[in-house]
Amino acid sequence: MRGLWSEFKAFALGGNMLDLALGFIIGTAFATLVDSLAGDVIMQFVAAIFRQPDFTQLAVTLNGSEIRYGAFLTVLVNFLLLALVLFGLVKLLKKIGLGNFRAQGSHECPYCKEFVPIDAVKCKWCTADIEPGQAEDEDLKLVADRQRTAE
Incomplete structure (x- = not known):
């Protein structure tokens, strides 16, 4: 107790x-x-x-x-x-520079399909590098293709 x-x-x-x-x-x-x-x-x-x-x-x-x-x-x-x-x-x-205001919203990681903050550059689930602020499915496919060709 x-x-x-x-x-x-x-x-x-x-x-x-x-x-x-x-x-x-x-x-x-x-x-x-x-x-x-x-x-x-x-x-x-x-x-x-x-x-x-x-x-x-x-x-x-x-x-x-x-x-x-x-x-x-x-x-x-x-x-x-x-x-x-x-x-x-x-x-x-x-x-005036007070407060910590971040972008709101989330988008799906093109690799693991988990949702991450819209301004994230790395997925917290699979640690893949992603581009921030791309919430459209077509944009996510482009990011995934670029990641695959870079590897």
Whole structure:
């Protein structure tokens, strides 16, 4: 039982778990901040233009079913604002050189058919040299052919 407790403690207090927990907490607080910006500032300007202070009440009734498109519009605006703010933050961090932003996605190794990160130059499974950023099947076939002729 003592070994299990020490394993759990190492897991729960390990660097990755704490980073994840702190990132989640900060992300939640940031989302609340952007939600307030959207609802309390930007949506108020939109409401002043359309003379409608609250879009959540906008709805259409079809055959007794209420379609609340106003609530959806409010959530959509909140989402778009959050995405825009996060995009701007990432662009700013890249520009000033902070953060380690790598290419996202993966592609299949032409040799072992396992998936590796899109910017990998060596397959972590079979250790073959591969060219990064080639996600199309035709491109992977060309890479495989070049590798075979080079050997």
